[in-house]
Amino acid sequence: MTQLRIGLLGAARIAPSALVRPAAKVPEAVVTAVAARDPERARRFAAKHGIPTVHAGYQELLDDKDVDAVYNPLPNALHARWTLSALAAGKHVLCEKPFTSNAAEARTVADAANASGLVVMEAFHYRYHPMAARMREIMDSGELGTVRSVETSMCFPLPVFGDIRYSYPLGGGALMDGGCYALHLLRLLGEGTPEVVGAVATRRDPDIDRAMTADLRFPGGASGRITASLWSRRLLDFTARVRGDRGELKVTNYLAPHVFNRLTVTTAAGTRRERVHGGHTYTYQLRAFTEAVLHGGPVLTSAEDAVVTMGLIDDIYRAAGMRPRGDLD
Incomplete structure (x- = not known):
């Protein structure tokens, strides 16, 4: 082939x-x-x-x-x-x-x-852009010290309540849509698989969250928080923040870094701002998919990885007092 x-x-x-x-x-x-x-x-x-x-x-x-x-x-x-x-x-x-x-x-x-x-x-798709690799490089460098907290957000306005993303039978909800990005990034920036410790939903109806905030804890003790919304006071927010005992990383626009992005690292040595250059995230993704099929290239977002993310999504819905999506009978 x-x-x-x-x-x-x-x-x-x-x-x-x-x-x-x-x-x-x-x-x-x-x-x-x-x-x-x-x-x-x-x-x-x-x-x-x-x-x-x-x-x-x-x-x-x-x-x-x-x-x-x-x-x-x-x-x-x-x-x-x-x-x-x-x-x-x-x-x-x-x-x-x-x-x-x-x-x-x-x-x-x-x-x-x-x-x-x-x-x-x-x-x-964001995971295949060079910005994702650079975020992980900063985390692995140790310059932030021991990580104390990771916060990620994925918020955008969708006041079209007839959209399928507000449909429970079709698997809708803010956590399912943008929240899965925030949760995936939280896992990329943190160490190990976190556990859910609490969640609060703002509901469109009893089964659909138009906004969700969830608190998590990593195995090493660091805290995690995700914020997601389809309709809330927080209109546009595609950011992340990691706090360590020796420094802090702020991430701006991890979702579409080909449009604009910024990584800001603050330590005792001062503040450093970086831009990660590259093409469209979807092009990187398709290239990675093609390479995986034709040449055995790596799959960074595998089915096994998805099992972990979906398990956390289920746990967040339950912590918020809501039903997970789908037929679980």
């Missing part, structure tokens, strides 16, 4: 920026097919973006022998079902975050991925 032929499950709004445009910059990747719940929408999408094949449904796309891998940007509640179907059809999968509705689903998918030998990657 010299080129990875990718099929798109659903003509989602995120697909052009997350897959179609990056594929134009990654020579070893090509988008060859699309399927959508509405076939006419799939045809329009294909015509607009130059995708040669349109399938009548998702399973038809998975049965296409000219498709090697799929991108799964379907609603959260459908991630597990169609990732499992893709694996059963022998396809590699790039699945949008959050990986599944809950940890039990994530475990099922991870087991299937391990048994298949296929590449399954969760689409935390």
Whole structure:
């Protein structure tokens, strides 16, 4: 295989920026097919973006022998079902975050991925940008000393309450949407897997959080806090802060560092500000996915990693007095 032929499950709004445009910059990747719940929408999408094949449904796309891998940007509640179907059809999968509705689903998918030998990657695109590596380098350098606290945020305004991100049956909620980013970054910046010690939700309705704050504790004793919102007083916040006994790191715009970013390190030696240069996060992600499939490259956001994140999400919902997403009966 010299080129990875990718099929798109659903003509989602995120697909052009997350897959179609990056594929134009990654020579070893090509988008060859699309399927959508509405076939006419799939045809329009294909015509607009130059995708040669349109399938009548998702399973038809998975049965296409000219498709090697799929991108799964379907609603959260459908991630597990169609990732499992893709694996059963022998396809590699790039699945949008959050990986599944809950940890039990994530475990099922991870087991299937391990048994298949296929590449399954969760689409935390920020993790593949050089900024993520630089953040981890600073943490590993020891210049902050012993870490005392890690705080991460992912807040943006979405006052469109009919959006699927406010739907419990479709796996919605602020924690599921932006909160999974904040939680993933918290894990990247901290040491070891944290445990949830408390959470407070601001609810849109009994089952949907429009904002969530959760407190966690790392094995070494450092505290963690995530803040996420779809609609709150905190409109735009894609930041992080790590406090150690010898210094502090502030992170600005980890989500879209290709637009703008800043790392600010303050120690006894003074304050240092860094900019990390690089292209679009989605291009790095697609390149990493392609390299993993074609050449055995590393997968930084694996199915096993997703099991840990989804377990913490379940625990946060329970700590906030809410039901985790999905059918857990």
